[in-house]
Amino acid sequence: MSAEMFASARYVSVTTFRKNGTGVATPVWFAVDGGELFLWTRTDSWKVKRLRNDSRVVVTVCDVRGKVEEGAPTAEGTARLLAGAELGAVRRLLSRKYTWQFWAVDWPAMIVRLGKRPHTGIAVTF
Template sequence: MTPHELGRSRYVSLTTFRRDGTGVATPVWVVSDGQELYVWTRSDSWKVKRIRNNSRVLVTPCDVRGRTAPDAPTAEGTARLLDETGLRLVRRLLTRKYGWQFRIVDWPAAIVRLGKRPHTGIAVKLAED
């Protein structure tokens, strides 16, 4: 499955790996731009901590609850955490794809935190087949 095909999915299950190799799947919003997928999450989330230790990830289309179809394709890739410039790109891409739904989640959090948005952008480069 290509980044573009996965990026068209409403949600993907992003599986990150604990130090002992156990996978932990989380449904997330996703968008593609070029050859990478982009995800947005809280900086203090466990998936960010797991990616710092192990950049290997699996990506599978899913529903809002993280349920994947039995025949859903899974792609393996490598994740990297983005800096502030990368995070701005991810926010712009997610706003373009999800519109008001993304804004309703992102902006109130910034107001409550006095302008601080403790989020991290994640870029996923899929492995070549």
């Protein structure tokens, strides 16, 4: 499996796992670079909390609402949380892929948060 199989998709559903093993799927923006899939999410999100306990993920191509078509590409992987300089690289990858959409969401949110960006990057390896 390779992250490249997801490169042409617009959204992916990332399933993270609760302590009891139940999967929770979330549609997200993503970018592929260097054989890894990169995500961007709020630091206090439940998916970050779940990944701190269990790094397993399942990634599936989906639409903006998380609907998965039958036969959509799916892969199991391992996620790691990113911060610092790595986080900046994830932001650049996403802003390159989603251009104005990324900035339309990120800049107003940054203004509301008084310039702080409490986000975490996630790198998924398959």
